Amino acid sequence: EVQVVESGGRVVRPGGSLRLSCVASGFTLEDYGLSWVRQVPGKGLEWISGIYWNGGNIGYADSVKGRFTISRDNAKNSVFLQMDSLRVEDTAFYHCAVDYSGSYSRFDLWGQGTLVTVSS
């Protein structure tokens, strides 16, 4: 089955760090763009970061710029999100999303998400 599965979400204190992972199965990620999209439970969707298939373009939403870092490891068929200086408002489900066109213009395949809770 073609899918992506996120992991790494947990409860963390404000100011803390966390690293999320997303691994693909049933296909290889190397030709595809990848993004992280978050959703506060009961609220809307927010794109927070994306990386092109070749790593040549990386983007961040203003809300996370300078605090979060996206990376990919094609050998591990994975994408990662390093989250530093976490804030209460970063609490959300974090979804990994795949763009078959190679950029991060659309989100063809989504994971179910991993929950990050930032709380003291």
Add this chain to the structure above:
Amino acid sequence: DIQMTQSPPSLSSSVGDRVTITCQASQDISSYLNWYQQKPGIAPKLLIYDASTLETGVPSRFTGSGSGTHFILTITSLQPEDIATYYCQHFADLSPTFGPGTKVTVK
């Protein structure tokens, strides 16, 4: 930054009704717009890309139209399985953003 708005925030219609959801961009985004459907507890699903191209496997009762700043998602005959929240999303620059969503329920 390009801002996206949607109307209405929610709607309730009967099975078989024609349903229209509007998405407005704060500036011209050509046809750089996608639509997603999200059912409760499930990850979003791509319905339409490039404003009007139906994703493979999506029922033909879903159609997308528009360009520039004004876009429309139409469900030509609402079905019970269409209960969901619908989001538009632009990709006119390297910072894609979503609209706030439209929640669709069936009377």
